[in-house]
Amino acid sequence: MSPSCPLCGHPAAQPYHRDNFRSYHQCAVCALVFVPEQFQLSATDERAYYDLHENSLEDAGYRRFLARCAAPLVEALPPASRGLDFGCGPAPLLASMLSEAGHRVELYDAFYAPDRCVLKGEFDFIVATEVVEHLSRPGEVLGLLWSRLREGGILALMTKLVISPERFAQWHYIRDPTHICFFSRETLRWLAARLGAGIEFVDSDVIFLRK
Numbered sequence: 001m002s003p004s005c006p007l008c009g010h011p012a013a014q015p016y017h018r019d020n021f022r023s024y025h026q027c028a029v030c031a032l033v034f035v036p037e038q039f040q041l042s043a044t045d046e047r048a049y050y051d052l053h054e055n056s057l058e059d060a061g062y063r064r065f066l067a068r069c070a071a072p073l074v075e076a077l078p079p080a081s082r083g084l085d086f087g088c089g090p091a092p093l094l095a096s097m098l099s100e101a102g103h104r105v106e107l108y109d110a111f112y113a114p115d116r117c118v119l120k121g122e123f124d125f126i127v128a129t130e131v132v133e134h135l136s137r138p139g140e141v142l143g144l145l146w147s148r149l150r151e152g153g154i155l156a157l158m159t160k161l162v163i164s165p166e167r168f169a170q171w172h173y174i175r176d177p178t179h180i181c182f183f184s185r186e187t188l189r190w191l192a193a194r195l196g197a198g199i200e201f202v203d204s205d206v207i208f209l210r211k
Contacts, residue, residue: 003036005029006181007139007191017168021177024168030190032138033162033182040136040180047111049178055091066094069129069158069206074101076154076208081124082106086145087131088113094129122150129158133179146195146211155197155209159183 002012005027013025013034022039026032041049055062077083081103085095088107095105106121107113126145135141145155160173162184173179183191188207192199198210 003034005032005139006034006135006137007032007142007187008194009139017165017174019169019174024174024182031162031184031186033168033184035180037136041177046134046178050089050111053089055089055093057091057093057096059091059093062091062093063097066097066129066158068203069127069156070094070097070101072202072206073125073127073154073156073208074098074103077103077125080104082121083125083127084108084118084121084123084145084148086126086128087134094127098127119144119148121148123148123153124150125154125156127156127158129156132157132159132183133173133181135181138181142191142195146197146209149211151211153211155211157188157207157209158205159207160205161185162187 003025004011005013008027008030010027010029013027016026016033017024022035024033024035079102083098083103083105085092085105086108088095088109090112092107095107098105106118108118126149132138149155162168162182188199192209195209200208202208
């Protein structure tokens, strides 16, 4: 049986690509490309893979990378906004950068800052940088995040985008075993329409959804 789409729930996604490690399907409704559940890592193996990363608060290259999201977000936000860094990881540099700009930022990460009480708050902005490609249930998670945004708020996403099947087959992004959902502009426009959001493609991999 064809797997159901984890973003929109459509019951019959079609094969998109296969490599030596896993297969990938694409939804005919929202165009999400995703890895079926049987090829996904366990939570223990996923955490072990993340623990290999060496990002730190002092990493200048990592700061430059995140600035492509942080700088336009700071320009768009009112002073002293309240935000959430969702999927902050063990070194929440983005939250630190936004705090330096005068904003108050809460942290949540399923592995490194797992207090779900934070997700009951209301926020002027939510950032999820290099997060959505890891989600096994992106529809559920993005719906939750959207519900926690105040009117006028911004959901800032950072993720590499699917361009074409040919480029996908050679794409370094799919080599990471924790990457299981792959968005395209078409997918994000579908998502914006579903949420009733305004959408802005700020950079090649930075997207703002406005409530």
